[in-house]
Amino acid sequence: MLSSISPISLVFLTIIAVLSAALVVSIILEWSRPRRTAALADQFDQPRAMFLFQSKTLIDATPLGRNLLRKAPDNGAEWEKLVDLLAAKFPDVRAAVRSGETNGLFHSPDPDDDSFIEIESWGDKIRVTLHEAQMHKGPVHPLAITAMEDELKTLREISEHAPQLMWKEDSSHSVTWANKAYLALADRVEPNAGTWPPKRIFETIGQDPDGQTRRQKVEVDGAPSLEWFDVVSLPQSDGTLHFATDAGTAVEAEEQARKFVQTLTKTFAQLSIGLAIFDKQRRLVMFNPALLDLTGLPVGFLSSRPLIHSVLDRLRDRNMLPEPTNYKNWREQVSALETAAAAGTYCENWYLPGGQTYRVTGRPHPDGAIAFTFEDITAEISLTRHFRSKLETSQGVIEAMDEAIAVFSATGTLQMNNAAYAAFWGQSAEGIAEINLHDELSRWKELTAPSNLWQSVTKLPLAGQTRLAHQETLRMTDGRPARCRVVPLNGGATMVAFKIISESKDPSDKEHEYADLPVLTYRSA
Incomplete structure (x- = not known):
């Protein structure tokens, strides 16, 4: 029979069958949609606690569910509150939620309790349904009562065991009301009292509690010293709550710090060096009496905690600073001084218009503070200048002499020489700056004929107080005669002098040849 149907008729019949099937499916879906919606509405209308969350945010709940959440302890968001509430009766819920398991049934561990929790999730939505064998009809759900009892137990444990x-x-x-820590201290303050209410330990607590911390002392019977506490008082509708923390360690540390500051203050007061410490805001927070003596600034001004710029301006007004060329340069110098001190690199000598010289040093201190020290080095600078002047005079003397002169220290190091010495031995002045007696002896021996004088010169620095002057005529390698004098000087130094002499000179005059020459003495610094 099928063979008698043409292909076109077969295709037409197939299309009619597909359309008929689609129509039937549409009718079924349309008929079933209101029934599912009504079933869902009937389910939420039942007297049971149901909760719908999206990304753990509550978006809907049955009236019983909302009432249950309102009665629960406030432990955060609704999701955390619900988990804590349910975990009191269904302990496995918390562990399952933490592990990410959000599907399944969770039963009570009580074998006589047939209630259970059903958790369903799809996408980012989670539905939690509490199924109970007997519907609760009281004002507070047993789960909320259990959660509140657990919270009360926890609070009691915290208060009783808190230090x-x-x-x-x-x-x-x-x-x-008082916790164990308070009662224990009350028993130490007033032993064997055994009465209620206990003793009021802190008698000096203010009448108007404001939440501010107040330090209180307590005298304990038989204790060698007072005990200190930081007390915070919070007003309540029916009284005042008080909290006290042991502050003994803090008080002891503050006392040690105070004694340390006193010791530093006494030490600073004895220093001849002026000290000024500026905090991170660059205000003067500490100074010693020497700073007053060195700068002449009034104590009232320094005690007012002036800024570093104000202090330096006052110093400038009193001519206690090097005078800059103009005020703009002065401000730039102040900024550079502050920056260098903070970096720990500031150290300069201030040459004041009055003739004094101060060495000023800046160093960083903790918490961004900086410290300046002022040291009067006028005497030191004067001594240095005087010593330098004597050295220049001594150098001028030996430069004026016609002998080639070199002075060696007790260790054999060349301390000074004149230009004639460098010319005598064919050296440049720069080339002999770092030589010693041993090096020069080698040169002398190389450029002169053999002589016993060199052995005496070698032993001369080691001869101590027995050193004697030597004088001998040498023969240079070019045949010229030269007179050499070796003269011991103060401090273990030795002067060696050379001079070319004439062979035609009367030998009888040689002992008088240097009679008129001055003997150079050299004292090391």
Whole structure:
């Protein structure tokens, strides 16, 4: 029979069959949609606690569910509150939620309790349904009561085992509640009292609690010293809550710091060096009497905690600073001084218009502070200048002499020589700056004929107080005769002098040849 149907008719029949099937499916879906919606509405209308969350944010709940959340302890967002609430009766819920398991049934561990929790999730939505064998009809759900009892137990454990003192007073300042730490201290303050209410330990607590921390002292019976506490008082509708933390360690540290500051202050007061410490805001926070003596600044001004710029301006007004060429340069110098001190690199000599010289040093201190020291080095600079002047005079003397002169220290180091010495031995003045007696002896021996004088010169620095002057005529390698004098000087130094002499000179005059020459003495610094 099928063979008698043409292909076109077969295709037409197939299309009619597909359309008929689609029509039937549409009718079924349309008929079933209102029934599912009504079933869902009937399910939410049942007297059971149901919750719908999206990304753990509550978006809907049955009236019983909302009432249950309102009665629960406030432990955060609704999701955390619900988990804590359900975990009191269904302990496996918390572990399952933490591990990411958000599908399944969770039963009570009580074998006589047939209630259970059903958790369903799809996408980012989670539905939690509480199924109970008997519907609760009271004002507070048993789960909420259980959660509140657990919270009360936790609060009691915290208050009883806390190391801090906790107590409550009524409007007449009588203690109405106290934890173990408070009662233990009250028993130490007043042993064997054994009465209620316990002793009010902190008698000096203010009448108007404001949440501010107040340090209180307590005298304990038989204790060698006072005990200190930081007390915070918080007003309540029916009294005042008080919290006290042991402050003994803090008080001891503050006392040690105070003594340390006193010791530093006494030490600074004895220093001849002026000290000025500026905090991170660059205000003067500490100075010593030497700073007053060195700068002449009034104590009232320094005690007002002036800024570093004000201090330097006052110093400039009193001619206690090097005078800059103009005020703009002065401000730039102040900024550079502050920056260098903070970096720990500032150290300069201030040559003041009055003739004094101060060495000023800046160093960083903790917390961004900087410290300046002022040292009067006028005498030191004067001594240095005087010593330098004597050296220049001594150098001028030996430069004026017609002998080639070299002075060696007790260790054999060349300390000074004149230009004639460098010319005598064919050296440049720069080339002999770092030589010693041993090096020069080698040169002398190389450019002169053999002589016993060199052996005496070698032993001369080691001869101590027995050193004697030597004088001998040498023969240079070019045949010229030269007179050499070796003269011991103060401090173990030795002067060696050379001079070319004439062979035609009367030998009888040689002992008088240097009679008129001055003997150079050299004292090391």
